Amino acid sequence: MKLSDIVSCLKEAGYSELTELQKKSVIELSKGNRSAIIIAPTGSGKTEAAVFPIMIKIISRGSKHI
Incomplete structure (x- = not known):
């Protein structure tokens, strides 16, 4: 996954940068x-940095629930 895709996923989750x-x-x-x-x-x-990869996987799979 490219950085631009990652940033898009995180923006979808409410993070601006x-x-x-x-x-x-x-x-x-x-x-x-x-x-x-x-x-x-x-x-x-740091906390977000550790959690972001998990969030990215969930968002990129289209999951509505964890």
Whole structure:
């Protein structure tokens, strides 16, 4: 999935733009890597960076429910 597709999925979920940390994390985790260590300051978007790949899979499958 291309970054533009990922951004479209996240906009559909209500997010307007990604932080640099989130972009890098989403790209890596969307490649199929099963794990990652994300180290960044408080308020940088780490939680979203970890959850976005899950949201992207759900949205791209057209699922209405988790």
